Amino acid sequence: MSRVLSHLTLTSRLTIAVAVALVISSIVADLYGARLESTYSNTVPLSPGTSLFLGVAGLTSSGKVKIEVEGASNAYYVKLSGDPFMLVQQLRALNLNISASRPQFDLRAGVAYAVAIIQASPVIVQALSLLGEVIPAVQTGGSNVLIEVNLATGESVVAVIPTALEPTIKVNVSYTVEGYSRLTPLQATTLSFTLLLIVASLETLRRRRSPASTTS
Amino acid sequence: MSDTLRPPGLDVLVVLLATLGAILVTIQPVTSPLIASSMVLEVTLFATALFLAIRGSAGLAALIQSGVLNVYLSYPLHRVTVAAILLVGRVLLPSALILLTPLVAATLLLGPTLYRGLDVILGMYVAYVFQATLYGSVFLLIAVIVRSQATSGILSVAAYFTYSALQIILVGIGGAVGNDTVRRLGEALSLPNIAYYSYSNMDYAMWQLALVPGLTVVTVLAYLTYMSRRFEVL
Numbered sequence: 001m002s003r004v005l006s007h008l009t010l011t012s013r014l015t016i017a018v019a020v021a022l023v024i025s026s027i028v029a030d031l032y033g034a035r036l037e038s039t040y041s042n043t044v045p046l047s048p049g050t051s052l053f054l055g056v057a058g059l060t061s062s063g064k065v066k067i068e069v070e071g072a073s074n075a076y077y078v079k080l081s082g083d084p085f086m087l088v089q090q091l092r093a094l095n096l097n098i099s100a101s102r103p104q105f106d107l108r109a110g111v112a113y114a115v116a117i118i119q120a121s122p123v124i125v126q127a128l129s130l131l132g133e134v135i136p137a138v139q140t141g142g143s144n145v146l147i148e149v150n151l152a153t154g155e156s157v158v159a160v161i162p163t164a165l166e167p168t169i170k171v172n173v174s175y176t177v178e179g180y181s182r183l184t185p186l187q188a189t190t191l192s193f194t195l196l197l198i199v200a201s202l203e204t205l206r207r208r209r210s211p212a213s214t215t216s
Numbered sequence: 217m218s219d220t221l222r223p224p225g226l227d228v229l230v231v232l233l234a235t236l237g238a239i240l241v242t243i244q245p246v247t248s249p250l251i252a253s254s255m256v257l258e259v260t261l262f263a264t265a266l267f268l269a270i271r272g273s274a275g276l277a278a279l280i281q282s283g284v285l286n287v288y289l290s291y292p293l294h295r296v297t298v299a300a301i302l303l304v305g306r307v308l309l310p311s312a313l314i315l316l317t318p319l320v321a322a323t324l325l326l327g328p329t330l331y332r333g334l335d336v337i338l339g340m341y342v343a344y345v346f347q348a349t350l351y352g353s354v355f356l357l358i359a360v361i362v363r364s365q366a367t368s369g370i371l372s373v374a375a376y377f378t379y380s381a382l383q384i385i386l387v388g389i390g391g392a393v394g395n396d397t398v399r400r401l402g403e404a405l406s407l408p409n410i411a412y413y414s415y416s417n418m419d420y421a422m423w424q425l426a427l428v429p430g431l432t433v434v435t436v437l438a439y440l441t442y443m444s445r446r447f448e449v450l
Contacts, residue, residue: 001223001224002223002224005223005224005227006222009314010221010308013223013226013227013230014230014313014316014317016227017230017231017234017317017321018226018234018317018320018321018324020231020234020235021231021234021235021237021238021317021318021321021326022238022325024235024238024239024322025235025238025239025242025325026238026242026322028239028242028243029238029239029242029243029325032243033242033243034242034243034245034246035245036245036360046404059244060244060245060247060248061244061245061246061247062247062248063247094247107243107244108243108244108245109244109245110244110246110247111236117311143388153247153248153421153439154248154416177245178247178328179245179247180245180246180247180326181326181327181328181329182242182325182326182327182329183325183326183327188325191324210266
């Protein structure tokens with residue numbers, strides 16, 4: 001291999017490296033790569049005087065978040081440009097009693113979810129207003145509310161359900177990645193062959209011009 | 217120059233880095249050119265630093281030990297010219313090429329997702345090349361001072377890890393004692409960090425942006441001065 005490579009120019013060697021990388025990585029990406037859809041659902045018991053906090057963070061991707069809440073008459077949300085899970089620590093510093101679940105990461109969709117139960121209904125909505133514009137969710141039925149929001153990379157949405165109509169609240173979150181595309185294995189292989197063809201043509205031309213030249 | 221970039225070492229390295237870098241940005245849907253370029257270049261910088269320690273520093277020490285550098289210095293060229301050629305051939309060019317290959321592979325693979333941010337990708341690439349050049353110029357300085365192949369390789373790797381650990385320590389200490397200058401100094405030891413802050417519209421100071429380029433200029437001048445005035449052939 002070394003002898004063959006030593007006859008090629010540096011540019012040709014690096015182009016071959018890119019061509020090989022494209023084929024392998026596109027196959028791996030096709031098998032184990034990013035997904036463009038992600039869902040999360042959770043059923044949380046909510047007693048009177050407590051609020052539900054739900055955070056959805058676009059870690060590496062941008063996309064559309066749709067949060068459906070069953071068992072609540074109203075909900076509010078705010079968009080943040082940082083880590084929403086830090087908010088839990090900030091609220092704890094205000095001496096609010098919070099029980100937070102471990103964040104759930106969906107690496108293949110580049111998104112993370114977390115819920116927390118907070119004991120202090122009115123205070124939590126006021127606390128959110130310090131972070132940004134608090135927007136009320138859309139009511140879609142008697143005890144159902146809907147939140148739809150677009151997230152850029154690094155942005156997150158924090159939804160608060162201050163009061164429950166039923167003993168348990170069910171949240172369904174769907175996240176659709178937007179603005180992402182990659183080459184399919186077929187496209188990557190075609191591109192690789194094109195690159196290899198260009199390398200072969202240029203190397204042939206170079207040798208015809210100067211037969212004595214071997215290395216860069 | 218051909219000694220540093222000769223096959224198959226460089227070829228195997230860039231194939232692996234380009235493949236792994238491209239896989240890194242496809243196992244999750246990275247839609248930000250800034251995040252994609254950082255993910256690819258961060259791991260590549262680590263491999264580049266080790267490559268520079270072995271091929272740049274230890275390789276130059278081998279030239280000194282074998283007497284080849286004596287031959288170079290006997291040419292009718294100024295010592296600074298020879299030193300500058302060694303710097304370009306053993307540090308600047310390898311750094312630029314090793315960092316470029318995985319970035320090109322990832323950009324081609326993600327296609328339109330990254331094309332809209334080519335200026336950001338280029339800016340991050342320049343930041344990483346500067347960082348690698350700082351490491352490489354320190355490694356060359358070590359090589360011409362110790363003039364031993366094994367020692368210069370070991371000391372270069374040690375210098376790289378010391379520098380990397382220092383960033384974490386300064387940021388940690390600065391955060392722990394509430395000293396903002398110390399924390400910012402730790403952050404500024406990595407130019408890619410500050411470039412990331414800059415492109416993300418996060419808070420940074422201009423001196424943070426200038427620290428690594430400044431350190432690079434000082435190290436390169438120290439290396440050129442040492443080579444022209446104090447370096448003695450074996």
